[in-house]
Amino acid sequence: MTETVAGVLEDVSTNDSPIYTLFESLRVSELTREHILQVAAGVLGSVHIDGFSSLADCADVMEGLRTRPLGTYDEEIISPPIAKIGPAAYDFYGKHDLDERYWDIAAEATAIRSGLLRGGDPLDFAYDKVRAAWGGDVVPARSRGRDMFAGIIREMLNGAKLHFDEIVREFPGVLDETPASFVTFNWYLSAPDDGGETFVYRRRWAPADEAHRDGYGYSEDFVAHEPVAVIRPKAGDAAIFDSRNFHVVRRPGRGDRRISLSFFLGINGRGQLVTWS
Ligand SMILES: O=C(O)CCC(=O)C(=O)O
Ligand SMILES: [Fe+2]
Numbered sequence: 446m447t448e449t450v451a452g453v454l455e456d457v458s459t460n461d462s463p464i465y466t467l468f469e470s471l472r473v474s475e476l477t478r479e480h481i482l483q484v485a486a487g488v489l490g491s492v493h494i495d496g497f498s499s500l501a502d503c504a505d506v507m508e509g510l511r512t513r514p515l516g517t518y519d520e521e522i523i524s525p526p527i528a529k530i531g532p533a534a535y536d537f538y539g540k541h542d543l544d545e546r547y548w549d550i551a552a553e554a555t556a557i558r559s560g561l562l563r564g565g566d567p568l569d570f571a572y573d574k575v576r577a578a579w580g581g582d583v584v585p586a587r588s589r590g591r592d593m594f595a596g597i598i599r600e601m602l603n604g605a606k607l608h609f610d611e612i613v614r615e616f617p618g619v620l621d622e623t624p625a626s627f628v629t630f631n632w633y634l635s636a637p638d639d640g641g642e643t644f645v646y647r648r649r650w651a652p653a654d655e656a657h658r659d660g661y662g663y664s665e666d667f668v669a670h671e672p673v674a675v676i677r678p679k680a681g682d683a684a685i686f687d688s689r690n691f692h693v694v695r696r697p698g699r700g701d702r703r704i705s706l707s708f709f710l711g712i713n714g715r716g717q718l719v720t721w722s
Contacts, residue, residue, distance in 0.1 A: 468647045470674035476578040476685070484685050485626035485712055490674025491645050497574065497683035502562060503634045507704070509561040510598070530554045531597040533722050538616045543588050551594035558596060567706055568596035571632050571683075575710070575718065582717040583710075587621040595708035595720035598634070601641065604696040606662025609650045610688035610709065612721070624711025624719055629688040631707040633678040640698025645686045647672040665693060678703065685710070 458464040468490035473480065476494050483489035510530075531554035532547050559566045576583045585592035613623055631643075646668040657663045668691050676684045680701065686692065688709055697703040708720045 466647070466672055468672040468674060470645075470676065476574065476683070478579050481579060481628060481685065481710070481712075481718075484628050484687055487687060490647060490672070490690075491643075491676055491684055491686040493676050494683040494685075495679075496681055497632055498570065498681050500681050502567075502570070503680045505563060506561045506567050506634050506706075510704075528602060529597065529599045530557055531599075531722060532594055533597055534593065534612055534616060534619060535610070541616070543593075543619060547594070548591070554594065554597075558598065566596075567632075567634075568708075571596070571630070571706060571708075572720075575630065579718050582715075584717055584719055586624070586711065586719040586721040588619050589621065593620075593721040595722045596706055597708070597722040598704065598706050601694050601697060601703045601705075604641065605692075605694040606659060607646075607665050607668065607691050607693040608662045609691050611650065612709070614650075620711075620719075620721070622713055622719075624713050626710075626712045627688045628685050628710040629707065630683065630685050630710055631678075631705040632683040633680055633703070633705050635701045635704040636678040636680045636682075637697040637703055638700030640695055641678055641703040642695045643676040643678070643684065643686075643692055644695070645674040645676070645690050645692045647674075648691050649689050650691070662693075663691065678705070 453469055454465055456463045457466055467488040470491045470493060471480065471489055472493045472495060474495050476492065476497075480489065480492045484492060532550040534543065534547075537543050537547055558568060561567050562570055572583050585595055587593065610629060611627055612619060648668050648671045654663060654667065657667050674686060676686070678684070708722045711719045713719050
Protein backbone atom coordinates (compact mmCIF):
# COMPACT_ATOMS: atom_id res chain seq x y z
CA MET A 446 0.00 0.00 0.00
CA THR A 447 1.31 3.45 -0.78
CA GLU A 448 2.17 5.88 1.97
CA THR A 449 -0.54 8.31 0.96
CA VAL A 450 -3.26 5.69 1.16
CA ALA A 451 -1.97 4.50 4.54
CA GLY A 452 -1.96 8.14 5.66
CA VAL A 453 -5.69 8.53 5.08
CA LEU A 454 -6.62 5.10 6.36
CA GLU A 455 -9.66 5.56 8.50
CA ASP A 456 -11.61 2.69 9.95
CA VAL A 457 -15.25 3.50 9.18
CA SER A 458 -16.60 0.19 10.44
CA THR A 459 -19.67 0.18 12.67
CA ASN A 460 -18.57 -3.02 14.40
CA ASP A 461 -15.26 -4.55 15.54
CA SER A 462 -14.23 -5.68 12.09
CA PRO A 463 -12.29 -2.84 10.40
CA ILE A 464 -13.46 -1.52 7.05
CA TYR A 465 -11.93 1.32 5.03
CA THR A 466 -13.51 3.54 2.38
CA LEU A 467 -10.28 3.71 0.34
CA PHE A 468 -11.28 6.15 -2.39
CA GLU A 469 -8.43 8.60 -2.40
CA SER A 470 -7.47 10.73 -5.40
CA LEU A 471 -3.77 10.02 -5.44
CA ARG A 472 -1.36 12.47 -7.00
CA VAL A 473 1.90 10.97 -8.27
CA SER A 474 4.76 11.77 -10.61
CA GLU A 475 4.99 8.25 -12.04
CA LEU A 476 2.30 5.67 -12.79
CA THR A 477 2.94 2.18 -11.41
CA ARG A 478 1.43 -1.27 -11.83
CA GLU A 479 0.16 -1.06 -8.24
CA HIS A 480 -1.76 2.15 -9.05
CA ILE A 481 -3.51 0.43 -11.95
CA LEU A 482 -4.31 -2.60 -9.79
CA GLN A 483 -5.63 -0.50 -6.91
CA VAL A 484 -7.89 1.50 -9.22
CA ALA A 485 -9.04 -1.74 -10.87
CA ALA A 486 -9.69 -3.33 -7.48
CA GLY A 487 -11.67 -0.30 -6.31
CA VAL A 488 -9.43 0.69 -3.38
CA LEU A 489 -8.28 3.94 -5.00
CA GLY A 490 -10.59 6.57 -6.50
CA SER A 491 -8.23 8.02 -9.09
CA VAL A 492 -4.57 8.50 -9.87
CA HIS A 493 -3.51 11.88 -11.22
CA ILE A 494 -0.08 11.68 -12.85
CA ASP A 495 1.70 15.02 -12.82
CA GLY A 496 3.90 15.65 -15.83
CA PHE A 497 2.98 12.49 -17.71
CA SER A 498 4.43 14.30 -20.71
CA SER A 499 6.31 17.54 -21.17
CA LEU A 500 4.44 20.71 -22.06
CA ALA A 501 6.56 20.85 -25.22
CA ASP A 502 5.11 17.50 -26.31
CA CYS A 503 1.58 18.75 -25.63
CA ALA A 504 2.30 21.90 -27.61
CA ASP A 505 3.64 19.81 -30.48
CA VAL A 506 0.48 17.69 -30.66
CA MET A 507 -1.73 20.77 -30.33
CA GLU A 508 0.14 22.51 -33.12
CA GLY A 509 -0.28 19.43 -35.30
CA LEU A 510 -4.00 19.41 -34.59
CA ARG A 511 -4.22 23.08 -35.55
CA THR A 512 -2.53 22.66 -38.92
CA ARG A 513 -3.83 19.22 -39.95
CA PRO A 514 -6.60 19.27 -42.51
CA LEU A 515 -8.90 17.26 -40.32
CA GLY A 516 -11.32 16.38 -43.08
CA THR A 517 -14.69 14.78 -42.69
CA TYR A 518 -13.80 11.87 -40.47
CA ASP A 519 -16.80 12.36 -38.27
CA GLU A 520 -19.97 14.38 -38.46
CA GLU A 521 -19.55 15.20 -34.80
CA ILE A 522 -16.70 17.49 -35.72
CA ILE A 523 -17.82 20.99 -35.10
CA SER A 524 -16.15 24.35 -35.26
CA PRO A 525 -13.68 24.96 -33.66
CA PRO A 526 -12.22 21.67 -34.86
CA ILE A 527 -11.04 18.68 -32.79
CA ALA A 528 -14.25 17.93 -31.01
CA LYS A 529 -13.25 14.35 -31.63
CA ILE A 530 -10.75 12.40 -33.67
CA GLY A 531 -11.45 8.70 -33.79
CA PRO A 532 -14.49 6.55 -33.15
CA ALA A 533 -15.79 5.67 -29.71
CA ALA A 534 -17.38 2.24 -29.46
CA TYR A 535 -20.05 4.14 -27.51
CA ASP A 536 -21.20 5.80 -30.74
CA PHE A 537 -22.17 2.36 -32.04
CA TYR A 538 -23.90 1.00 -28.94
CA GLY A 539 -27.33 1.72 -30.40
CA LYS A 540 -26.50 -0.17 -33.61
CA HIS A 541 -25.27 -3.21 -31.64
CA ASP A 542 -22.54 -3.51 -34.23
CA LEU A 543 -19.17 -1.97 -35.04
CA ASP A 544 -20.06 -1.47 -38.68
CA GLU A 545 -17.77 -0.52 -41.56
CA ARG A 546 -18.05 3.11 -40.62
CA TYR A 547 -16.33 2.38 -37.31
CA TRP A 548 -13.37 0.77 -39.06
CA ASP A 549 -13.19 3.54 -41.68
CA ILE A 550 -13.18 6.30 -39.07
CA ALA A 551 -10.63 4.31 -37.06
CA ALA A 552 -8.27 4.07 -40.03
CA GLU A 553 -8.56 7.78 -40.82
CA ALA A 554 -8.05 8.79 -37.20
CA THR A 555 -5.00 6.57 -36.87
CA ALA A 556 -3.53 8.16 -39.99
CA ILE A 557 -4.17 11.69 -38.69
CA ARG A 558 -2.77 10.88 -35.26
CA SER A 559 0.30 9.05 -36.54
CA GLY A 560 2.40 12.16 -37.19
CA LEU A 561 1.25 14.39 -34.36
CA LEU A 562 4.06 13.98 -31.82
CA ARG A 563 7.56 14.70 -33.07
CA GLY A 564 6.59 13.00 -36.32
CA GLY A 565 5.29 9.95 -34.46
CA ASP A 566 2.04 8.84 -32.88
CA PRO A 567 1.23 10.28 -29.44
CA LEU A 568 -0.58 7.00 -28.69
CA ASP A 569 2.75 5.17 -28.91
CA PHE A 570 4.20 7.58 -26.36
CA ALA A 571 1.28 6.91 -24.00
CA TYR A 572 1.45 3.14 -24.58
CA ASP A 573 5.19 3.08 -23.84
CA LYS A 574 4.64 4.79 -20.52
CA VAL A 575 1.66 2.64 -19.55
CA ARG A 576 3.54 -0.50 -20.65
CA ALA A 577 6.52 0.51 -18.49
CA ALA A 578 4.19 1.06 -15.53
CA TRP A 579 2.40 -2.24 -16.07
CA GLY A 580 5.53 -4.25 -16.75
CA GLY A 581 3.70 -6.28 -19.36
CA ASP A 582 1.82 -6.16 -22.64
CA VAL A 583 -0.50 -3.34 -23.65
CA VAL A 584 -2.49 -4.56 -26.66
CA PRO A 585 -5.67 -3.54 -28.49
CA ALA A 586 -8.89 -5.27 -27.49
CA ARG A 587 -10.36 -7.32 -30.33
CA SER A 588 -13.82 -7.34 -31.80
CA ARG A 589 -14.63 -10.23 -34.15
CA GLY A 590 -10.95 -10.80 -34.53
CA ARG A 591 -10.07 -7.20 -35.43
CA ASP A 592 -7.97 -4.83 -33.34
CA MET A 593 -10.23 -2.13 -31.97
CA PHE A 594 -9.41 1.54 -32.17
CA ALA A 595 -7.91 3.17 -29.08
CA GLY A 596 -6.63 6.67 -28.43
CA ILE A 597 -9.45 9.04 -29.17
CA ILE A 598 -8.49 12.72 -29.14
CA ARG A 599 -11.42 14.75 -27.94
CA GLU A 600 -12.34 18.16 -26.74
CA MET A 601 -14.79 18.54 -23.90
CA LEU A 602 -16.47 21.71 -25.04
CA ASN A 603 -19.14 21.78 -22.35
CA GLY A 604 -17.97 19.00 -20.07
CA ALA A 605 -19.84 15.71 -19.86
CA LYS A 606 -22.92 14.68 -17.94
CA LEU A 607 -22.75 12.20 -15.11
CA HIS A 608 -22.28 8.78 -16.72
CA PHE A 609 -20.43 5.50 -16.44
CA ASP A 610 -18.61 3.48 -19.10
CA GLU A 611 -18.96 -0.27 -19.03
CA ILE A 612 -18.74 -1.62 -22.54
CA VAL A 613 -19.58 -5.22 -21.61
CA ARG A 614 -22.89 -4.08 -20.10
CA GLU A 615 -23.76 -1.39 -22.64
CA PHE A 616 -22.65 -3.32 -25.72
CA PRO A 617 -22.60 -7.02 -24.77
CA GLY A 618 -20.57 -9.22 -27.08
CA VAL A 619 -18.58 -6.47 -28.78
CA LEU A 620 -15.31 -7.48 -27.11
CA ASP A 621 -14.08 -10.92 -28.11
CA GLU A 622 -12.83 -11.46 -24.58
CA THR A 623 -14.28 -10.04 -21.35
CA PRO A 624 -11.73 -8.06 -19.35
CA ALA A 625 -11.74 -8.31 -15.58
CA SER A 626 -11.56 -4.55 -15.03
CA PHE A 627 -12.43 -1.26 -16.66
CA VAL A 628 -10.10 1.68 -16.18
CA THR A 629 -10.14 4.90 -18.17
CA PHE A 630 -6.93 6.68 -19.07
CA ASN A 631 -6.86 10.35 -20.06
CA TRP A 632 -3.77 12.30 -21.05
CA TYR A 633 -4.60 15.99 -20.99
CA LEU A 634 -2.96 17.73 -23.95
CA SER A 635 -4.48 21.09 -23.18
CA ALA A 636 -6.48 22.23 -20.17
CA PRO A 637 -8.28 25.35 -18.98
CA ASP A 638 -7.08 27.46 -16.05
CA ASP A 639 -10.26 26.71 -14.22
CA GLY A 640 -13.24 24.43 -14.63
CA GLY A 641 -13.07 21.17 -16.52
CA GLU A 642 -12.62 19.06 -13.38
CA THR A 643 -13.54 15.40 -13.43
CA PHE A 644 -15.51 14.14 -10.41
CA VAL A 645 -15.46 10.38 -9.91
CA TYR A 646 -18.00 9.03 -7.44
CA ARG A 647 -17.61 5.83 -5.48
CA ARG A 648 -20.76 4.43 -6.97
CA ARG A 649 -21.39 1.92 -9.71
CA TRP A 650 -24.49 1.69 -11.83
CA ALA A 651 -27.48 -0.24 -10.55
CA PRO A 652 -30.70 -0.87 -12.50
CA ALA A 653 -32.72 1.43 -10.22
CA ASP A 654 -30.47 4.32 -11.32
CA GLU A 655 -32.38 4.42 -14.60
CA ALA A 656 -34.97 6.45 -12.68
CA HIS A 657 -32.35 9.25 -12.66
CA ARG A 658 -31.74 9.25 -16.43
CA ASP A 659 -31.11 12.62 -18.00
CA GLY A 660 -30.59 12.11 -21.72
CA TYR A 661 -27.34 10.28 -22.35
CA GLY A 662 -26.36 10.79 -18.71
CA TYR A 663 -27.85 10.87 -15.24
CA SER A 664 -28.89 13.59 -12.83
CA GLU A 665 -26.30 14.14 -10.13
CA ASP A 666 -28.43 14.17 -7.02
CA PHE A 667 -28.27 10.45 -6.25
CA VAL A 668 -24.46 10.38 -6.11
CA ALA A 669 -24.03 13.67 -4.27
CA HIS A 670 -23.39 11.99 -0.92
CA GLU A 671 -20.92 9.38 -2.18
CA PRO A 672 -17.17 9.70 -1.62
CA VAL A 673 -15.65 11.48 -4.62
CA ALA A 674 -12.23 11.64 -6.25
CA VAL A 675 -11.58 14.94 -8.01
CA ILE A 676 -9.15 15.42 -10.91
CA ARG A 677 -8.23 18.96 -11.95
CA PRO A 678 -6.53 18.50 -15.31
CA LYS A 679 -3.38 20.36 -16.25
CA ALA A 680 -1.74 20.14 -19.66
CA GLY A 681 0.79 17.30 -19.63
CA ASP A 682 -0.92 15.44 -16.79
CA ALA A 683 -2.79 12.16 -17.07
CA ALA A 684 -5.33 10.40 -14.90
CA ILE A 685 -6.87 6.98 -14.44
CA PHE A 686 -10.02 5.84 -12.66
CA ASP A 687 -12.52 3.00 -12.81
CA SER A 688 -14.81 3.91 -15.70
CA ARG A 689 -17.68 1.98 -14.08
CA ASN A 690 -17.83 4.54 -11.31
CA PHE A 691 -20.19 7.37 -12.16
CA HIS A 692 -18.21 10.40 -13.32
CA VAL A 693 -18.94 13.89 -14.55
CA VAL A 694 -16.74 16.44 -16.34
CA ARG A 695 -17.42 20.04 -15.40
CA ARG A 696 -17.66 22.71 -18.06
CA PRO A 697 -14.23 24.16 -18.87
CA GLY A 698 -13.72 27.74 -17.71
CA ARG A 699 -11.18 30.37 -18.72
CA GLY A 700 -7.96 29.61 -20.51
CA ASP A 701 -7.04 26.87 -22.93
CA ARG A 702 -9.33 24.25 -24.41
CA ARG A 703 -9.77 20.92 -22.65
CA ILE A 704 -8.36 18.30 -24.98
CA SER A 705 -7.30 14.80 -24.08
CA LEU A 706 -6.06 11.62 -25.65
CA SER A 707 -7.88 8.79 -24.00
CA PHE A 708 -8.55 5.08 -24.00
CA PHE A 709 -9.96 2.41 -21.76
CA LEU A 710 -7.78 -0.22 -20.16
CA GLY A 711 -8.98 -3.67 -19.26
CA ILE A 712 -6.96 -6.38 -17.57
CA ASN A 713 -7.46 -9.68 -19.37
CA GLY A 714 -7.06 -13.25 -18.18
CA ARG A 715 -3.46 -13.39 -19.38
CA GLY A 716 -2.44 -10.36 -17.33
CA GLN A 717 -2.29 -8.08 -20.35
CA LEU A 718 -3.73 -4.59 -20.49
CA VAL A 719 -6.17 -4.39 -23.40
CA THR A 720 -7.22 -1.04 -24.85
CA TRP A 721 -10.17 0.45 -26.74
CA SER A 722 -11.91 3.78 -26.99
O1 LIG B 1 -11.86 13.74 -19.63
C1 LIG B 1 -11.98 13.19 -18.53
O2 LIG B 1 -11.36 13.59 -17.53
C2 LIG B 1 -12.87 12.00 -18.35
C3 LIG B 1 -13.64 11.67 -19.59
C4 LIG B 1 -14.47 10.42 -19.48
O3 LIG B 1 -15.66 10.47 -19.38
C5 LIG B 1 -13.81 9.12 -19.51
O4 LIG B 1 -12.58 9.05 -19.62
O5 LIG B 1 -14.51 8.09 -19.41
FE1 LIG C 1 -16.54 8.47 -19.26
